[in-house]
Amino acid sequence: MSNAQTLAFETDCHIFEGCGFPTPGLHSFLFKPIFTVGGFEFNKPMLLALVSSVVVVGFFWAAFNKPKLIPGKLQMVAEIGYDFVRRGVVYETLGKKEGEKYVPLMVSLFFFIWIMNLWSIVPLAQFPVTSVIALPAGLAAIVYILWVSVTFKRHGFIGGWKNITGYDRSLGPVFPMVMFFEFLSNMIIRPFTHAVRLFANMFAGHVLLVIFTIASWYLLNGIGIAYAGVSFAMVIVMTIFELFIQALQAYVFILLASSYIQGALAEHH
Amino acid sequence: MISLVQLASEEKQNPLIPAIPELVIGLIAFVIVFGFFAKKFLPNINKVLEERREAIEGGIEKAEAAQTEAQSVLEQYKAQLAEARHEAARLRQEAQEQGAQLIAEMRAEGQRQREEIVAAGHAQIEADRKAAAQSLRQDVGQLATDLAGKLVGESLEDHARQSRTIDRFLDELEQKAEAAR
Numbered sequence: 001m002s003n004a005q006t007l008a009f010e011t012d013c014h015i016f017e018g019c020g021f022p023t024p025g026l027h028s029f030l031f032k033p034i035f036t037v038g039g040f041e042f043n044k045p046m047l048l049a050l051v052s053s054v055v056v057v058g059f060f061w062a063a064f065n066k067p068k069l070i071p072g073k074l075q076m077v078a079e080i081g082y083d084f085v086r087r088g089v090v091y092e093t094l095g096k097k098e099g100e101k102y103v104p105l106m107v108s109l110f111f112f113i114w115i116m117n118l119w120s121i122v123p124l125a126q127f128p129v130t131s132v133i134a135l136p137a138g139l140a141a142i143v144y145i146l147w148v149s150v151t152f153k154r155h156g157f158i159g160g161w162k163n164i165t166g167y168d169r170s171l172g173p174v175f176p177m178v179m180f181f182e183f184l185s186n187m188i189i190r191p192f193t194h195a196v197r198l199f200a201n202m203f204a205g206h207v208l209l210v211i212f213t214i215a216s217w218y219l220l221n222g223i224g225i226a227y228a229g230v231s232f233a234m235v236i237v238m239t240i241f242e243l244f245i246q247a248l249q250a251y252v253f254i255l256l257a258s259s260y261i262q263g264a265l266a267e268h269h
Numbered sequence: 270m271i272s273l274v275q276l277a278s279e280e281k282q283n284p285l286i287p288a289i290p291e292l293v294i295g296l297i298a299f300v301i302v303f304g305f306f307a308k309k310f311l312p313n314i315n316k317v318l319e320e321r322r323e324a325i326e327g328g329i330e331k332a333e334a335a336q337t338e339a340q341s342v343l344e345q346y347k348a349q350l351a352e353a354r355h356e357a358a359r360l361r362q363e364a365q366e367q368g369a370q371l372i373a374e375m376r377a378e379g380q381r382q383r384e385e386i387v388a389a390g391h392a393q394i395e396a397d398r399k400a401a402a403q404s405l406r407q408d409v410g411q412l413a414t415d416l417a418g419k420l421v422g423e424s425l426e427d428h429a430r431q432s433r434t435i436d437r438f439l440d441e442l443e444q445k446a447e448a449a450r
Contacts, residue, residue: 026284046294053298057305064310067317069324082314104307112302133284134291139299196285203284 014221021218024210029131029203045132048125052115060111085110085254093258098265105146106254109139113253117202117246120209121239128202128246133195136253140195143257148187151264163264194256201249205242212238401449408445412438 013019033041063078071079085107090099113130120128130136152160161167166182168175212234219228416438 029284040290042294043291045291049291049295049298053301056302060305060310064314067314069317069321079314079318082311104311105303107311108299108303108306112299129295132288132291134287134289135295137287138292138295142296142299199285 013218015219015224016221022214024207024214028207028210044127045129045135048119048127048129049116049135052112052119052129055115056108056111081111082107089251089254089258093255093262094265098262099258102258102261105142106258109143109257110250110254113139113198114247114250117250118243120202120206120242120246126209128206130198130249131202131206133199136195136198139253140191140198143194143260144191147257147260147264150261154265163266190260194253194260197256198249198253201245205238205245209235209238209242404449405446408449409442412442412445 013022015021031043031045033043034047035042060078063074067075086103089110090103090106093099094102116129116135118128119125120131148164151163154160155163164183164186165179167179171178212231215231216228216235219225219231416434419434
């Protein structure tokens with residue numbers, strides 16, 4: 001373990017003590033495996049992903065296992081969350097009739113992603129699972145496979161391709177070029193941006209939090225204590241900001257997923 | 270702070286290349302969540318939400334039905350009340366008419382009975398008179414015969430005697446009439 005890839009907490013080194021600022025970087029997102037089974041390395045993001053499942057399932061088990069006609073507090077909170085996704089996202093984009101069967105997917109995506117993001121500010125965990133590209137990529141792939149198959153199911157093979165490429169002869173001679181870019185945009189860039197939007201937001205948020213947290217520790221020496229105070233204030237501000245971003249990104253992810261499905265169901269022009 | 274210990278990696282890292290183990294675990298974690306939502310939580314809560322919606326709408330419908338019923342009952346009651354008043358007035362009217370008729374009938378009956386009584390009295394008087402006249406005639410005949418016999422038996426030369434006989438006859442007649450009474 002080289003010095004440059006070690007965080008301040010492990011070195012116990014402060015400013016004016018002859019050591020450089022232990023900048024966080026990509027190495028902040030790599031973890032030693034907790035245990036290894038036959039070459040399979042089980043690490044912290046995996047653990048947090050599974051704990052996220054347990055938390056989401058546990059919460060909704062408590063709220064919705066035996067739901068009451070007159071809800072208790074827990075059920076009421078869960079109902080508000082459920083209604084937000086169902087009415088606020090799915091019905092808004094897909095309509096009640098078409099959207100109903102996508103509600104379970106969107107609800108589980110929203111709460112799963114939100115809880116995974118939330119680990120970023122939970123003490124001891126302090127790591128957003130979605131800042132590991134594998135998780136947003138996997139979820140974006142599910143959405144991608146879904147909307148592409150919905151497109152072909154709804155419009156047939158030719159119609160599906162027309163839908164995806166935005167086939168429109170009235171555009172005149174540029175229409176092959178439009179088709180090319182539409183294809184590129186829908187089939188290749190869309191899933192990539194869908195995954196990376198979530199990943200990058202959480203990644204950047206985590207880097208910011210880590211920088212200010214490390215700086216607060218690193219600056220704790222002499223005159224640096226004043227700066228450490230400022231840095232710590234930033235940690236608190238960023239924590240509150242992250243709390244907002246975490247929910248927002250989960251919302252954006254399912255909003256985009258719904259609008260992709262909506263595009264797949266829509267008639268091509 | 271053990272959890273924050275980072276792995277130092279010598280190889281070149283690309284954060285955009287997903288690691289297969291993480292991808293697999295992530296998908297498994299998601300499928301667990303999705304399965305519970307799709308098979309258990311959402312069917313459960315949807316059922317309850319539907320029941321709640323029905324309960325609310327049913328409650329409103331019930332209240333509306335009750336109100337309509339109350340309204341109809343009130344109208345019915347009012348109609349019955351009006352009818353009862355009307356009936357009472359009619360009965361009073363009828364009773365008055367009947368009373369008046371009764372009085373008139375009774376008066377007529379009284380009149381008739383009085384006339385009957387009077388008529389019966391008259392008939393009785395008539396019968397009595399007839400009986401009296403009958404009896405009187407018989408008596409007068411008898412008396413006349415008696416008187417004629419006496420007149421024939423006595424001498425008629427004496428006018429005074431004659432008049433005495435007549436007086437005697439008349440006295441006798443009077444006495445008989447008094448006795449007949």
